[in-house]
Amino acid sequence: MASQGKPMAWVTLATTDAYALGALVLAHSLRQAGTAHRLVVMITPGVTDTMRTQLSGAFDDVISVDVMDSGDAAHLALMSRPELGVTLTKLHCWTLTQFSKCVFLDADCLVMTNCDELFEREELSAAPDIGWPDCFNSGVFVFTPSQETFRALVQLAAETGSFDGGDQGLLNTHFSDWATRDISRHLPFVYNMTASATYTYLPAFLRFGKDVKIVHFLGSNKPWMNPQAGDASSPAGRFHAAWWDIYQSRVRRADGGHHFLEQRRRWEEGRIDFTGADRFDNVWRRITENLERPEQPAAAQEVGAHSELVSGLAKVSLSPAEPSPEDSARRAAWERGQMDYMGSDSFENIMSKMNQTLKK
Template sequence: MEAYVTLLTSDAYASGVLVLAHRLRDLGSKKDIACLVTPQVSERIRRYLETVVTVIAVDMIRSYDEANLKILGRPELDVTFTKIHVWQLHQYTKIVFLDADTLPMRNVDELFERPDFSAAPDAGWPDCFNSGVFVTAPSDSVYQDLLTLAKEKGSFDGGDQGLLNTYFSSWPSSSAHRLPFIFNTTPTTQYR
């Protein structure tokens, strides 16, 4: 089975998860939609999410690299290491991870045809991929390697994007692994 997976670490982004899930359905996707949910999410929100997505309880994995988080001016990204749990989801054969603040403009089920690990370039750092949208497959070894890397070396940006770009440093190993930029367009001044 294949699934779209997102992450919720607080009640504040619950509306984003719900909009994303409804949007995927409105665009015709029949894939499973799962949400990694940490203990910080209230029981009320969990119950509501369960009516729309498959809720998967996970522990929070934090970045304690305050200096690098400060560079981006985004201290709230310390919780994004929790994304690492996608590599433990062995109930799925392929995963398309979408941050809770993504909004597909058309059906994107074609992403499941992409190889493990695929991502789109980042607008600000074109030699890096943006970790808000990526294609992968579960792997215990990748999960363990990422935990070790996070603990021993941290992340060049303090969040998951720096960690994942360090781990998947050969990205893109082929053009098939490089998603077109349109799959993860972010609002930025680079488009003006």
């Protein structure tokens, strides 16, 4: 236990303000569950100062780390998740040697009940991935910080890469005997209950779902993207609603309502601050700055649900100084307050481009 008297910690990661929102809700869920351990969030320069301040109110330690990105567009495209190369940043958790043992949690996890018993497990303990159960899912895992392990992982990433382009493929390659060596390193599924499992195996969910300890909102559809979605009477909707309860009661109040979710709500209600925060120049600049970056992998532009806006803007960004008549018309419409805010100018379309910029 607590070797060398060092503390133990829960660790998460946020490289953008959107994922930081997930981290905030996660931190509050851990406090609510009465954990005895420290809460640590690793952040990168993509997180704004305002958000950093808010994180330091919820976490014991906010630790800045460098972005590590696989840049592996080809493998990430196989999962249709071009944004996940950046998850290699997660590897930095092994450098937190001020702690004797840690549990890593993705920022899209929600803790339903006290799980401090996880710290009795050894590295590397994790739950099966529902897509390929001989691999573990890297959204929840017990590990022992060690510079040596960190170096080995970085070397593996450089030499052979990750078979999925993200951290999960790499970690499963490094800890390759997880599936067979020691059953005590298999965490029960209730410690990493993928929200979508509620419909892939509903009878099991009905039988065991009451014991869920940690929910993981795996996939591209995160709770912070959908204020309205979530039918509290459906199994998955119940967890979504639980996430939103914490957001509304603990996070929203703390940020004084200035958060982008407020901006999104205003936006979708048509209450857009056309000449202030939401003015055309502000939004446009951030989008084009991103598209003009030559190192942006092509896959990040092509894949995803935002192709209409993205492809339109990509054309424009080739000659940023000279907007086409179509874009001038769009700008004029925007400035008249007649933007297509539920369609091509939807908050989600624009936010996704901003997030790509923030991730760089």
